[in-house]
Amino acid sequence: MFRSPFPDVAVPDATIPQHVLGGAAARGDAPALIDGRTGQTVTYAHLAYQVERLSAGLAEAGLRPGDVLAIFSPNTLLYPVVFHAALAAGATVTTVNALATPTDLASQLHDSKARFLVTVSPFLDRVTASQTQIPVFVCDQAEGYRSVSELLASTAxxxxxxxDPATAVATLPYSSGTTGVAKGVMLTHRNIVANVEQAQVPISYADDDRVIAILPFFHIYGLTVLMNMVLARGGALVILPRFDLAxxxxxxxxHKVTRAMVAPPVVLALAKHPSVADYDLSALDVVFSGAAPLDGDLAAACAARLxxxxxxxxxxxxxxxxxxxxxxxxxxNKAGSIGPLLPNTEARVVDVATGTDAGVGESGELLIRGPQVMLGYLGRPDETAATIDADGWLHTGDLGMVDADGDWYILDRVKELIKYKGYQVPPAELEAVLLNHPGIADAAVIAGHDADGEEIPHAFVVAATGSALTASDVIEYVSGRVAPYKKVRAVTFVDAIPKSASGKILRKDLRATL
Incomplete structure (x- = not known):
C-alpha cells in the first residue's frame, strides 16, 4: 500500500455551499465570476446574495430537501448560482452533459428521479423532445417558462x-465507470469538500488567480477543480460556454488569466497552433491538464512555447x-507523471493477471482509498460492489505505476489495452509517439484486427494542414520508436478524432467505423 507524501488535511464538517461560499460575502467587491466574452462580472458579495435568494426561490417553487434538480446548460454566470442554491435548499444536483440527446436527457432525468430541470432557451428543443413532465426553468428568457431571474426575486x-455532509448526496454526475452504460455517481457533500481541501495542497490556488473555465461545469473536473476550488479560495473564474480556440x-x-485548467487537446493546440503567437499570454502561470493522459514531450513543447x-x-x-x-x-515535474498522491489518499497497484499487489516500478490496476471515494452508483448495488471492494478500495480500471520517488504514471485503461500476440500494448503510448510527428495534428489508437481476426494496433490519424503523410510513413515512423510488438499495423486518416467534452477519446466511435 502506498500513501501520500503530504500530511493529512482536516476535512471540515460542512456542506459544499457552507465551505465554498462561507466567506463569499466578506470578500465584497472582489470578482468571483467573469463572462469571458463580455466581461460582465459577478462579485463575491453578489454571488452570495444570488445563492441565498435563489435557494429561497427554489424552495418557494417546491424544491425540498432530498429532491433532485437537474442542470442542463453550458457554462454561464448562473451555473454556479443554481448549483449552490439547490444544494443550500437541501437538494441533490444532477449535472447533464450539454451535448446530451433528448434520449440521453430523458434517461438521466428518469434514472435520477429529477423533480426540476434548469436549462437555457437554446436547449429547449431537446428538453421538449425528451418529453419530460417535470417543471422547467430557464437561465435566460423563453415564452411559457419561468426564469431563474424570477426565482431570484423571491422575498421568502x-x-x-x-x-449530514457524510451521507447526504450533493451531486449526481453520470459516468460509465470502468464498464457499462452511464450510471449516477453519488457524491456526498463530504466527498466534494474533502477533495477541495485535498487538491488545494498541490494545486495551490490563491485569491489573485484568474482561472479560465472552458472545462464544462457538468463534468466533475470542471465542477470540483474549477467551480468549487477556485471559489473556495477567492479566485476569479473567467467563464466561456464552450471551447473555441480564438x-x-x-x-x-x-482577462490576464493566470491558470488554465484544460484537457490534452487544448495543450496540443497551445503547443502547435500558429494563432497562439498572435496573443499576449504572459500572465499565464500554469497550464494544468487532466481528464486524459498527457504526453511528457507534448507538455514540454507547450511549456517551452508559452x-x-x-x-x-x-x-x-x-x-x-x-x-x-x-x-x-x-x-x-517528471515528464508524463501525474505527480504524487493527494493528502488523505492511499493507493495500491494490483497485477491485472494475478490480482497480487505489485511493487515500485511495476504496473497494474490502480486502486484508491480515501474520503473522496464515492458513496456508490445510484440504484446499482451490484455495480457498486464490483467497483468498491469490501475494504473500501475503489478499482479504477486504469493501469498505473509508481516510481521510487512516489511519483505516479497512468499507462492506459486496463480495458483499452491491445493484446498483440500475447503482449500488452497501451494505446496512450502509441498516441504520444504519433503526436510528436510534425505532420500529425491529432491521433488515436484502438484495437483493430488483422486478416486472421487477431488484435493489432490500429491508428486513426488527423494529418496536419499541408501534410502529404501516407499510411506507410506513419507505420515507419512509429516502428522506429517502439518495441517491435508495439508497432502500428494499420492506419486510417480522418478529419477529426471524436472526443468527449472533457477531452477523452471516444474509442467506441472509432471502433464503430471498422
Missing part, C-alpha cells in the same frame, strides 16, 4: 436545512475527482 426566507486565446489575453509550467493530474468521477496532481511551484 432562505431555507434552513439540517443534513475565443479561448482572446479571453486568456484580455514560457509557463505545464502540469497534470489524475482522477475520475467516482473519486470526486482528484487523487494525484503535480505540485504547483515545483522546480521540475
Amino acid at each position: 426566507p432562505a431555507p434552513v436545512v439540517d443534513l 475565443e479561448f486565446l482572446g479571453a486568456l489575453a484580455a 514560457g509557463c509550467a505545464v502540469q497534470q493530474g489524475y482522477g475520475m468521477t467516482e473519486l470526486s475527482p482528484v487523487t494525484h496532481a503535480q505540485p504547483y511551484g515545483a522546480q521540475q
Whole structure:
C-alpha cells in the first residue's frame, strides 16, 4: 500500500455551499465570476446574495430537501448560482452533459428521479423532445417558462436545512465507470469538500488567480477543480460556454488569466497552433491538464512555447475527482507523471493477471482509498460492489505505476489495452509517439484486427494542414520508436478524432467505423 507524501488535511464538517461560499460575502467587491466574452462580472458579495435568494426561490417553487434538480446548460454566470442554491435548499444536483440527446436527457432525468430541470432557451428543443413532465426553468428568457431571474426575486426566507455532509448526496454526475452504460455517481457533500481541501495542497490556488473555465461545469473536473476550488479560495473564474480556440486565446489575453485548467487537446493546440503567437499570454502561470493522459514531450513543447509550467493530474468521477496532481511551484515535474498522491489518499497497484499487489516500478490496476471515494452508483448495488471492494478500495480500471520517488504514471485503461500476440500494448503510448510527428495534428489508437481476426494496433490519424503523410510513413515512423510488438499495423486518416467534452477519446466511435 502506498500513501501520500503530504500530511493529512482536516476535512471540515460542512456542506459544499457552507465551505465554498462561507466567506463569499466578506470578500465584497472582489470578482468571483467573469463572462469571458463580455466581461460582465459577478462579485463575491453578489454571488452570495444570488445563492441565498435563489435557494429561497427554489424552495418557494417546491424544491425540498432530498429532491433532485437537474442542470442542463453550458457554462454561464448562473451555473454556479443554481448549483449552490439547490444544494443550500437541501437538494441533490444532477449535472447533464450539454451535448446530451433528448434520449440521453430523458434517461438521466428518469434514472435520477429529477423533480426540476434548469436549462437555457437554446436547449429547449431537446428538453421538449425528451418529453419530460417535470417543471422547467430557464437561465435566460423563453415564452411559457419561468426564469431563474424570477426565482431570484423571491422575498421568502432562505431555507434552513439540517443534513449530514457524510451521507447526504450533493451531486449526481453520470459516468460509465470502468464498464457499462452511464450510471449516477453519488457524491456526498463530504466527498466534494474533502477533495477541495485535498487538491488545494498541490494545486495551490490563491485569491489573485484568474482561472479560465472552458472545462464544462457538468463534468466533475470542471465542477470540483474549477467551480468549487477556485471559489473556495477567492479566485476569479473567467467563464466561456464552450471551447473555441480564438475565443479561448482572446479571453486568456484580455482577462490576464493566470491558470488554465484544460484537457490534452487544448495543450496540443497551445503547443502547435500558429494563432497562439498572435496573443499576449504572459500572465499565464500554469497550464494544468487532466481528464486524459498527457504526453511528457507534448507538455514540454507547450511549456517551452508559452514560457509557463505545464502540469497534470489524475482522477475520475467516482473519486470526486482528484487523487494525484503535480505540485504547483515545483522546480521540475517528471515528464508524463501525474505527480504524487493527494493528502488523505492511499493507493495500491494490483497485477491485472494475478490480482497480487505489485511493487515500485511495476504496473497494474490502480486502486484508491480515501474520503473522496464515492458513496456508490445510484440504484446499482451490484455495480457498486464490483467497483468498491469490501475494504473500501475503489478499482479504477486504469493501469498505473509508481516510481521510487512516489511519483505516479497512468499507462492506459486496463480495458483499452491491445493484446498483440500475447503482449500488452497501451494505446496512450502509441498516441504520444504519433503526436510528436510534425505532420500529425491529432491521433488515436484502438484495437483493430488483422486478416486472421487477431488484435493489432490500429491508428486513426488527423494529418496536419499541408501534410502529404501516407499510411506507410506513419507505420515507419512509429516502428522506429517502439518495441517491435508495439508497432502500428494499420492506419486510417480522418478529419477529426471524436472526443468527449472533457477531452477523452471516444474509442467506441472509432471502433464503430471498422
